[in-house]
Amino acid sequence: MVDLRKKRLFKYPTPPAGAGWRRGAGGVGLALLLAGCHYHQAYPDVREHRVFFNDFEQMAGWLPEPAPTLTTERAHSGRYSVKVDSAHPFSITYHFKLGDKFSMRPRRMRLSAWAWVEESGDDAQLTFSMSAPNDPQNKSKLYTQVFLVDNWPYKRWTHVSRDIDLPPEVSSQAEVAVYLWVNSAYRPVYTDDWELTELH
Template sequence: MKSLFYALTALSLVACSSDAEKGDAGDYITRNDFESMVGWLPDAGTLTKAHAHSGAYAVVVDPEHEFSLTYNAQLGKVSPHKLKGITLEAWVFLPDNKATGVLGVQITDPDQGNKEVFGDGIKLQEAVKEYNKWVKVSKEITLPANIAYTQNLKVFLWRSGAASPVYMDDISIKGVE
């Protein structure tokens, strides 16, 4: 009976080995379908029922809204390990070729007045080849080695000069350790 216990314990330890050790995507930092955002924000102008991939809500940027709602969290609070990168995934809706939005990622330093120390993202006009339908976009972004736990991760939809509205829904950010 003891040998069975030890075998199961050893097997469970192997099964619990972290994907992070292999450099694979780790735990989700956040996932949002924007269903529970109504009423929580002072300016929910980018929250819309006009188009949604799932549920009733999505976010939109258009000539009246340069940036969507922004995910903003201190790196030390989103992962117990220093992140090597993130995997960014979302569903986007571009009505036509005038929709030039960017799903942006920034690392900012609050000790330097929230100065950007890193920026990247998904240029939607390059990533999306079909218009007037929901398309899944994804990108693994490598973060610089000199990022600090005290810096902030920001993720947002940016209009980037789009003449047509750009919609985003069902976003997920997953850590790569």
């Protein structure tokens, strides 16, 4: 009899003690902490799967009060996008705990979006941060950005992305945040259709 456990296409290394990961190939637990995000379940016979996607079309009706960074001034799809400027340097933020999305430790992710930047000096950044659990100083264990001005042309919607390698000692309790930061941009910068994908 063939041992089907040896036929798994993707193997994850054994997590460090206390990391909190389950060793079996269970279903992916999910808690959508930001309304308007759509989820696609992972299967072991695919090369990637979507962790979240947000086109911001449902956000206006779900937020407790109007968000100043949710705008209809420009949009890549639908009516809404996210905008940052000097008055509102941080956008609405997507939060999740790593263990709520994955039963086994992910190794690599890809963060992507569509961005509208007026000029090269408007260097806003789409940011991915992951904080260690129970850290009294709230230090980021991982902090990386998608640099929007690195992609031409300007004054039109352009697709941007960056691959993110997660540290091997990451805990299932790690907190992830994705948000747009104005950095030193002095004109409004827009993003739409955020997507985070796990890469096998």
